[in-house]
Amino acid sequence: MKEIIIAPSILSADFSNLEKEIRAIDDGGCDWVHVDVMDGQFVPPITIGDNIVKAIRPHTAKVMDVHLMVQNPDRQVEAFAKAGADIITVHQEACIHLERTLQSIREAGCKAGVSLNPGTPVSTLASVMHCVDLVLLMSVNPGYGGQSYIHAVTDKIAQARRMLDDAGSSAWLEVDGGVNATTIAEVVGAGATAVVAGSAVYNKPDYAAAMAELRTLAASA
Numbered sequence: 001m002k003e004i005i006i007a008p009s010i011l012s013a014d015f016s017n018l019e020k021e022i023r024a025i026d027d028g029g030c031d032w033v034h035v036d037v038m039d040g041q042f043v044p045p046i047t048i049g050d051n052i053v054k055a056i057r058p059h060t061a062k063v064m065d066v067h068l069m070v071q072n073p074d075r076q077v078e079a080f081a082k083a084g085a086d087i088i089t090v091h092q093e094a095c096i097h098l099e100r101t102l103q104s105i106r107e108a109g110c111k112a113g114v115s116l117n118p119g120t121p122v123s124t125l126a127s128v129m130h131c132v133d134l135v136l137l138m139s140v141n142p143g144y145g146g147q148s149y150i151h152a153v154t155d156k157i158a159q160a161r162r163m164l165d166d167a168g169s170s171a172w173l174e175v176d177g178g179v180n181a182t183t184i185a186e187v188v189g190a191g192a193t194a195v196v197a198g199s200a201v202y203n204k205p206d207y208a209a210a211m212a213e214l215r216t217l218a219a220s221a
């Protein structure tokens with residue numbers, strides 16, 4: 001049976017009551033809390049800053065998985081690390097000096113993640129395997145929750161799985177976007193070890209039941 005990490009994205013939570021929304025996924029059995037940070041530049045919306053991560057940090061002991069969809073992420077690493085992030089993931093497309101940025105995340109005391117948009121090839125990871133704790137493959141074009149899974153990304157998951165295995169890397173392989181009860185088996189079957197689920201958890205009446213269903217479907221993949 002495959003154990004999968006379920007990381008609900010609070011992007012789809014009720015922002016007027018974040019404490020309750022965080023506690024609900026924590027009590028409901030999530031593994032990580034996925035935080036989608038958008039700056040209005042790398043992607044159009046503006047969402048969550050380090051002050052919000054700091055505010056929600058006391059309400060869960062779960063891993064805080066921070067996904068920076070921002071330009072110049074180097075300028076944000078220290079602030080998010082101080083705010084309580086456990087994992088900080090940057091976009092390959094936003095980093096001029098990706099290796100240095102990943103090293104700086106580790107130096108700040110966090111696990112270092114690199115994310116690829118659907119249109120960015122997996123081969124770009126080869127040169128940073130030595131300093132990556134997490135690979136995040138976007139399975140939608142980033143910016144919005146509730147989009148449909150792009151099936152062409154499934155091959156990329158399999159490619160990244162092979163690349164990580166060949167390198168002897170134990171980095172997590174996380175997939176983000178359109179993961180739900182219909183698509184999770186395809187994602188996990190291709191080799192993902194962690195999935196982000198925004199609308200598939202927060203748009204359901206019972207978060208615990210939604211996560212349990214995803215876990216069951218992942219286990220049979």
Ligand code: DX5
Pocket residue numbers: 009011012034036067140141142143144145146147176177178179196197198199200
């Ligand atoms: C998209 C974000 C995702 C998103 C996932 O830009 O990075 O984390 O919130 O939402 P769903 O699961 O609804 O596709």
Ligand code: ZN
Pocket residue numbers: 009034035036067176196
């Ligand atoms: Zn995300």
